[in-house]
Amino acid sequence: MTEAISTAFSVLFMGTNFLRLLSGLWVTIWISAVSVIFSIFLGTLLGIAMTWKNPLIKAVTKIYLEVMRIMPQLVLLFIAYYGLTRSFGISLSGEAASILVFTLWGTAEMGDLVRGTITTLPEHQYESGRALGLTERQIFLYVIAPQAIGRLVPLCMNLITRMVKTTSLIVFVGVIEVVKIGQQIIDANRMTIPTASIAVYAVIFFMYFLVCEVLSILAKYIEKRQKI
Template structure:
């Protein structure tokens, strides 16, 4: 068992680093998408709200694996271009997480008392500056636990991207098993690595949440 662990760990660690890399990049992109879509969702313009709702419903209403297949196989066949599995998977995860981040931003902004905006506007601040200087700092403080939770969810969702050939942690385990047929041991190692990373993230999330409650 120890020899199996020693021989498999470097490959599994490479897969875990790829998993973390995809998750971080996707969540950064999802934060930008979520912020824009979240603001559109609370806009006074009906067209912007309708577009935001359509995007959120479309992404949340379809599985991530279908979105990954559509971007990796569907679009290139129609538009006649090539895209790597890593790029397609990162885009799919970014768009998927972006829909959930949009709801986090919307809920966070709307959780701030309306009187804060009214007070800022009464002091002469334009709407945009009042949003950035007054509303967003309070909203982000409340959104941090939900954002960290989405990071955990997105990290686990990267395992789905093994279906399009990305060598993240799950596919690294599959490749090792194909060579030694040690399914029980390898999947145990893969599960343990996910568990350790997710437990650490959950601990950080609880600490941050406890800090802001003080």
């Protein structure tokens, strides 16, 4: 048993296999980071808009949120990568389609987090601001926003972690990321090292765990800094 495991892990040190896995991890991180940046910016704007009392805006944002929540991310990837290309002649790379889909999904989720955070703040926060003679804009900027940001940090980090893990789906639209490279290494050594999948997927698991753990530590650090 020990010898089989040792043989399985030896595949990682053959040629440039481990470096290839690291390059695949970088693709995963890069796509996740770009999607997260867009999602936080657009989701914040969406969340603020969702707090407005305009019935048309409420209806449109609710429909958008429900569609993004109900539709599986894999289906959205297929629609973006295959559907847009064939139906409208739009040329999208796997990376571009992935960023588009995860941004749309992340924006919806982030928007709902922002909306929920703002609407759950006590009403007396607004009343106190008005009593001090602050305008609605000043109340939002100096009273509501700082409190909302403090509550959003752990929720936002949880969303980012989910987005990082879900990027494993981009293998289905031809993106050469860490899971795809892992499959290539396993297929190339299937005959000589049948147990290679044990080592490869264990390393991929550890890579995802490490990225998510760093995000978790960062979230705790930010929360601690806010309490000081």
